[in-house]
Amino acid sequence: MDSRTVGVLGGGQLGRMMAEAGHRLGVKVAVLDPLGTASPAGQVAELAVEGSFRDADKIKRKSCGDPQRCSLHAAGKPEPEPLGDKKTFARGGSTETAHKHGVPMPRYMDTPTEASVREAGTLFGYPLMLKAKRMAYDGKGNAVVKDEGGVAEAFSMLGGKGLYAEAWAEFDKELAVMVIRGEDGELRTYPIVETVQVDNVCHTTLAPARVSPESAAQAAAAARKAVESLWGAGAFGVELFLMRDGGVLLNEIAPRPHNSGHYTYEACECDQFENHVRAVMGLPLGGTALRVGASLMLNVLGDPGGSMEETTKVLKQALPVPGAAVHWYGKAEARAGRKMAHVTFCAETMEELRRKVAPFGLLPGPAAAGAAAEETGAAAGEEAGGGRRPLVSVIMGSDSDLPTMKAAADILETFGVPYELTIVSAHRTPARMTAFATSLDH
Amino acid sequence: MDSRTVGVLGGGQLGRMMAEAGHRLGVKVAVLDPLGTASPAGQVAELAVEGSFRDADKIKRKSCGDPQRCSLHAAGKPEPEPLGDKKTFARGGSTETAHKHGVPMPRYMDTPTEASVREAGTLFGYPLMLKAKRMAYDGKGNAVVKDEGGVAEAFSMLGGKGLYAEAWAEFDKELAVMVIRGEDGELRTYPIVETVQVDNVCHTTLAPARVSPESAAQAAAAARKAVESLWGAGAFGVELFLMRDGGVLLNEIAPRPHNSGHYTYEACECDQFENHVRAVMGLPLGGTALRVGASLMLNVLGDPGGSMEETTKVLKQALPVPGAAVHWYGKAEARAGRKMAHVTFCAETMEELRRKVAPFGLLPGPAAAGAAAEETGAAAGEEAGGGRRPLVSVIMGSDSDLPTMKAAADILETFGVPYELTIVSAHRTPARMTAFATSLDH
Known part of the structure; x- marks a missing residue:
């Protein structure tokens, strides 16, 4: 269906599920991993190349002979961070960029030295999160600094380079x-x-x-x-x-x-x-x-x-x-x-x-x-506390259903019938979902 | 997750989608097809062997060295017809068996000779379906006999062997x-x-x-x-x-x-x-x-x-x-x-x-x-003719919802609100679905 190839660096489970998607779409997926065809993605992908996933050129050469033809984008367009290769993504940089764009986030500061980590501790208080800008996932590259006495150990454990400190989020x-x-x-x-x-x-x-x-x-x-x-x-x-x-x-x-x-x-x-x-x-x-x-x-x-x-x-x-x-x-x-x-x-x-x-x-x-009342879009009839399960589940089809639905819900309430309004599956985006939930709240 | 292997004879789209399922379950799927790794299933499966899909032993040997270990069933249990190898399934035999078990079906008779096909034509009338017991799928192995004059051509086109005639189903x-x-x-x-x-x-x-x-x-x-x-x-x-x-x-x-x-x-x-x-x-x-x-x-x-x-x-x-x-x-x-x-x-x-x-x-x-009224389980409020789309869609959660749902539907009807009762997604089998639909009809 498509003559281009997606190259995936690293053959883990993310690549495996990407390869499955590629098959459905008719997009060829080639995987580079030290385990080759035995890697989780290599077992599934049309092409698996054995090698370090730092050697992107290898997969390009192997998969189509021409590195220019095997790309995440068509020629002339910028190539994003290698897919699935989470380790090369610079977290610190993105945090900084997001901050500049006004994304709300815990306070943070660059900490090139142990002294600057202590400075962050003074500013943000302890515990303090110390984070590596690269090679961070599943808690790796993170350390909790409980007090000033823990600074040196955390700093050296994370390699002492490319670190930043983040205020503890309660x-x-x-x-x-x-x-x-x-x-x-x-x-x-x-x-x-x-x-x-x-x-x-x-x-x-x-x-x-x-x-x-x-x-x-x-x-x-x-x-x-x-x-x-x-x-x-x-x-x-x-x-x-x-x-x-x-x-x-x-x-x-x-x-x-x-x-x-x-x-x-x-x-x-x-x-x-x-x-x-x-x-x-x-x-x-x-x-x-x-x-x-x-x-x-x-x-x-x-x-x-x-x-x-x-x-x-x-x-x-x-x-x-x-x-x-x-x-x-x-x-x-x-x-x-x-x-x-x-x-x-x-x-x-x-x-x-x-x-x-x-x-x-x-x-x-x-x-x-005691979480029933917290559910987005679920107005539990008489569920609170008693755990009585809804007998009727009502799902809306479009924006215009809202007034009708509300009326229907009122009627069920009048008859004492436990019900549940689900406003999730009909909607295209969480934003719309949220709008619905807000309307229902009024 | 499982150390056994499923062998698939023939590497078409059915095998492809079976191989995907195998990956999710952790079941190894091995495919035998003349196109090998280039076959639709071979592109996806963990192991693809190039060869005729009549050579079942080849895939068994290749995939695990021991034909006894690579089986559709554990040792000692009967092995069903090879998966995906629709061509070896004897349709005539299954028709006969199903008939003996009281499955309603068009009248049919064995037609080993041209004369017996004409006999079937006299018994069942024309047009008549002439069918091969084997190698039949997607209309292959079937012929419509319009009248007695068409018997000879259809008989020879289907190979003249292993055929049966079936009454035309209007x-x-x-x-x-x-x-x-x-x-x-x-x-x-x-x-x-x-x-x-x-x-x-x-x-x-x-x-x-x-x-x-x-x-x-x-x-x-x-x-x-x-x-x-x-x-x-x-x-x-x-x-x-x-x-x-x-x-x-x-x-x-x-x-x-x-x-x-x-x-x-x-x-x-x-x-x-x-x-x-x-x-x-x-x-x-x-x-x-x-x-x-x-x-x-x-x-x-x-x-x-x-x-x-x-x-x-x-x-x-x-x-x-x-x-x-x-x-x-x-x-x-x-x-x-x-x-x-x-x-x-x-x-x-x-x-x-x-x-x-x-x-x-x-x-x-x-x-x-004019199909609205025919929809299983869809009681269209005022839809008939005008194509007015339902404003409310109601889905039941369990058997016990039925009386409540009916009452809710009546109320919506009273208010003239177009609605739709969906009684499908909650239920485990078509049999239960049918029971619901029947109850709603009353």
């Missing part, structure tokens, strides 16, 4: 938004998700996020602004802090498909991997709307003891669950903490999702967590 | 149902779809089928019965005729993933390819419920002139449509009539689907086709 929740920029500059945002990190690694994401309409609007706006401050076509994972006052601050930007967007594979019209390939190839972007009511993604990490059987237990448990999808990454060894697979649970309503994931110890119910 | 619509049988014998059915054939090749499928609840129940029952009459784990595509009196007759059974189930990739909880792999590997089956309101699959065939540009035009037109997904099969040449790709359009309601596919000349609106 956040209530962590949020994330996937943003796609097309070759023509068009921006599309996926729904806002709640993320839960364990030991600095993504544990679960929940879509849609259970936040106030105002916070959702702020998160979407901040994510768009953050991506607008950077260049390049493709997917951007934007991580945010939801502060206790309901405001949001930028945490991280990853210029690539991101763990917090894995749920889009099942839950959205077009997944982040396909939209990423579409974007870098200059194809029209696909829809980003939810096509299910609610979705929870669970990361599956390698068992601490390295046992493959222990690692795959949760996957086997998930297989019989209706609406649960398993994604195995094809890694031969289950090293402790290694990202081995993920499971996406989908349901028509948040309540149904809760029931599905309860056996996995995930997403405690509203009675336990 | 059908109103063609339907299809994908059925999955697990290794333990569990049967799961996907929603009933309407299929449209052009020149004996599948052109579109529409889910859910716009048929009466009674016909839907008959179709689901016939499909289950047909599959119960056969052996083997995996996917079965059951094609049916919907007769003018609302009854259904069996047309064909394909013991494999089937074109009429491609829509399940986007539209259902677990697609037919993944469920096929799960079934043959003895894994728990995945959910078969719709997770969207309505879905239309369009086959994309090679342009009559063999032009790749002409062939891919419709795909490029589909890319920007929200909820449209493109599946390219990776075939190097666009031969006339060759299955090159498919597009699946998904929407929250049948009405929204109509609007999405209208620019493609598909699924004419209710005003034009």
Whole structure:
């Protein structure tokens, strides 16, 4: 369908899912990885080249003989950061750029010396986040400095070069938004998700996020602004802090498909991997709307003891669950903490999702967590406290449904029928979703 | 995740989509095809072996060194017909078996000689279908005998051996149902779809089928019965005729993933390819419920002139449509009539689907086709004739919602608000869906 090739540097799970998207679109994906065809992406891609993913020319030569023909963009257009090669993305630079563009974020300062870290401690207080501008992901390249006595150790642990300090964010929740920029500059945002990190690694994401309409609007706006401050076509994972006052601050930007967007594979019209390939190839972007009511993604990490059987237990448990999808990454060894697979649970309503994931110890119910009232766009009839599940679920088809829907909801309330208004799946962007939620609040 | 290998004989698009499912599940898929790694499935599978797909031992030897370890089933269990190798499935035998099991079907008789075909013509009348028991798919292996004068030509065209004659079915619509049988014998059915054939090749499928609840129940029952009459784990595509009196007759059974189930990739909880792999590997089956309101699959065939540009035009037109997904099969040449790709359009309601596919000349609106009243489970408020689109779309969460829903619908009707009751996506099987639709009819 397309004679061009997308070159992917590094053959992990992100490349694997990009390769799958490439197959569907008829776009050839070539992967460069030390493991070659045995790498997670190499098992799937049409072409896998064995070699360091720092040697971009190798993949270009191997895949089409001519480095100029194998490019992320057609000739003459700027080539963005290598796809999937998160390690070469300069986080410090993007933080600075985003800051200049008015994206709300924790205070930060450049810390070329130990003395400047102590200065930051005086300015921002402790604990303090010390971060490396490069080579940072999954908590790597970050250190928490508890007090002035910890400065020297953190500074040297992170290599003592290219570091910056960030004020500690006392956040209530962590949020994330996937943003796609097309070759023509068009921006599309996926729904806002709640993320839960364990030991600095993504544990679960929940879509849609259970936040106030105002916070959702702020998160979407901040994510768009953050991506607008950077260049390049493709997917951007934007991580945010939801502060206790309901405001949001930028945490991280990853210029690539991101763990917090894995749920889009099942839950959205077009997944982040396909939209990423579409974007870098200059194809029209696909829809980003939810096509299910609610979705929870669970990361599956390698068992601490390295046992493959222990690692795959949760996957086997998930297989019989209706609406649960398993994604195995094809890694031969289950090293402790290694990202081995993920499971996406989908349901028509948040309540149904809760029931599905309860056996996995995930997403405690509203009675336990008291979270029902927080759900974006879910006006629970008489659910609060009692955990009574809605008998009727109403979904809107367009903007004009709102007055009607409200009337219908009132009637159900009059009859004492527990119900749920879902205003998610019909809408194209979180921004619109937010507008709906705001209208409903009035 | 699993150390066993699924061997696929023949590397076409069915194998391609099975290989994708295998990757997600961590099941190794090995493909044997004359085109090897260049075949549609070979491009995707972890292992592709070049060779005739009649040489099953070759793939077994190549993929794991030991033919006994590479099997569709664990050792000691019967091996079903080779996956994807539709050509070796004896249609005549299955027709006979299904007939013996009481599956309703057109009258038929064995026709070993020209004289017996004429005898069938006398018994059943003309036109008459003459069918080969083997090597039949996409209209190949079938011939319409218009009158007695056409018997000799049809008989010799089909090879004169292993033929049977079938009474002509004056059908109103063609339907299809994908059925999955697990290794333990569990049967799961996907929603009933309407299929449209052009020149004996599948052109579109529409889910859910716009048929009466009674016909839907008959179709689901016939499909289950047909599959119960056969052996083997995996996917079965059951094609049916919907007769003018609302009854259904069996047309064909394909013991494999089937074109009429491609829509399940986007539209259902677990697609037919993944469920096929799960079934043959003895894994728990995945959910078969719709997770969207309505879905239309369009086959994309090679342009009559063999032009790749002409062939891919419709795909490029589909890319920007929200909820449209493109599946390219990776075939190097666009031969006339060759299955090159498919597009699946998904929407929250049948009405929204109509609007999405209208620019493609598909699924004419209710005003034009007068089909609104036929839609399973869609009680269109004041839609009939005027094509007035529903303002409210209501989706049920469980069986117990029905009385409440009916009351809510009555209220909307009282206020003159056009609405749509969608009773599809919440339900696990077409059988349950039908029960709902029947209840609503009362």
